[in-house]
Amino acid sequence: MSIDSVRYDETRHSVDIRGQRCPYTFIRARLALEQIEIGGVLDILLDNRTALENLPRAFMYQGQEYIETRVVSDSEWIIRIRRKR
Amino acid sequence: MDFSDGQIERYSRHLLLNEIGGEGQKRLFHSSVLVIGAGGLGSAFLYYIVGSGIGRVGIVESDRVDLSNLQRQILYSTGDIGTRKSLAAKNRLSGFNPDVDIRLYDIRLDEQTSGDIFNDYDLIVDCTDNFESRFLINRLAIRFRKPLISGAVVRFEGNVMLIIPYETFCYDCVFDDTESVGQQITCVNSGVLSSAVGTIATIMATESIKFLLGLETIKDHLLQYNARSQTITKTFIRRDPYCKTCSKDYL
Numbered sequence: 616m617s618i619d620s621v622r623y624d625e626t627r628h629s630v631d632i633r634g635q636r637c638p639y640t641f642i643r644a645r646l647a648l649e650q651i652e653i654g655g656v657l658d659i660l661l662d663n664r665t666a667l668e669n670l671p672r673a674f675m676y677q678g679q680e681y682i683e684t685r686v687v688s689d690s691e692w693i694i695r696i697r698r699k700r
Numbered sequence: 701m702d703f704s705d706g707q708i709e710r711y712s713r714h715l716l717l718n719e720i721g722g723e724g725q726k727r728l729f730h731s732s733v734l735v736i737g738a739g740g741l742g743s744a745f746l747y748y749i750v751g752s753g754i755g756r757v758g759i760v761e762s763d764r765v766d767l768s769n770l771q772r773q774i775l776y777s778t779g780d781i782g783t784r785k786s787l788a789a790k791n792r793l794s795g796f797n798p799d800v801d802i803r804l805y806d807i808r809l810d811e812q813t814s815g816d817i818f819n820d821y822d823l824i825v826d827c828t829d830n831f832e833s834r835f836l837i838n839r840l841a842i843r844f845r846k847p848l849i850s851g852a853v854v855r856f857e858g859n860v861m862l863i864i865p866y867e868t869f870c871y872d873c874v875f876d877d878t879e880s881v882g883q884q885i886t887c888v889n890s891g892v893l894s895s896a897v898g899t900i901a902t903i904m905a906t907e908s909i910k911f912l913l914g915l916e917t918i919k920d921h922l923l924q925y926n927a928r929s930q931t932i933t934k935t936f937i938r939r940d941p942y943c944k945t946c947s948k949d950y951l
Contacts, residue, residue: 642708642715646722677718 629658640666641673648698659694670694701726711753724913731912732756734821736837738789741827741851743775744901750793750800752909758821760805761786772894818844823908826850838871842946851904856893856927858900862907862919873940896927
């Protein structure tokens with residue numbers, strides 16, 4: 616399933632970090648979030664289980680809003696983050 | 701600018717920091733620092749500044765490498781003895797981080813030559829080893845309204861200050877030039893602990909990076925380090941309203 620097929624209407628931004636390992640999962644997602652306006656929402660497509668657990672916590676620690684995680688398949692997920700600062 | 705894959709990996713430990721991230725790292729790429737003196741302080745300072753990805757780094761240095769330098773001047777190797785420090789420094793640092801534009805000024809600074817050079821940089825860093833140069837660099841930084849980080853080490857002690865012209869105290873507000881130059885280091889009292897030089901240099905590098913990022917700095921304070929007792933003290937200092945260097949616009 617592609618990232619577009621599970622995208623919400625309000626979402627305008629996405630980043631594919633599949634194949635990345637820690638800490639580059641977070642770094643690449645963070646760089647993508649920095650590209651969007653405050654209040655904007657980023658969909659992060661990933662296939663790394665460690666990142667699946669760590670990313671929401673890391674973004675919340677940074678002061679961003681973790682919205683939700685959606686299951687794309689057995690090994691792929693989308694984490695949705697709203698840029699707050 | 702977009703980060704290349706190599707840059708994401710090289711600067712990953714900065715990119716992870718809340719205080720830096722991608723925006724801060726870009727800010728460092730677009731910053732410039734002029735380092736005066738590539739001796740003991742300059743050696744350690746330059747490694748961290750160049751490693752951090754400051755976009756442009758100027759080095760003012762006209763000496764050659766001497767065997768007695770190698771106890772603390774970690775930029776140089778035994779094979780560099782007799783070569784120009786500026787060239788040896790550039791070779792070493794360009795290999796360390798090819799992203800950085802390193803420019804050499806193989807000159808001794810004076811009142812005439814410094815204006816064009818100072819105006820090309822965001823921050824001036826004094827890594828020289830004598831009072832005369834420090835007073836001169838302070839005067840030039842005030843004249844050209846350039847922020848200055850000044851550091852010094854002798855024996856087991858050192859200090860660091862961040863001078864923002866017409867905003868904070870300047871070197872002349874703290875030290876008396878006639879008295880200090882009179883107490884010039886001579887061959888019998890020029891001993892210095894190698895690692896204490898590194899400590900002061902890394903504090904200077906930390907303050908430089910924070911200043912360029914707009915983070916909290918030691919501004920308005922004199923930081924003093926004692927390597928014997930391993931203590932750091934910060935003393936708040938006001939501008940001297942009668943300072944002969946920075947008081948003319950003082951309100």
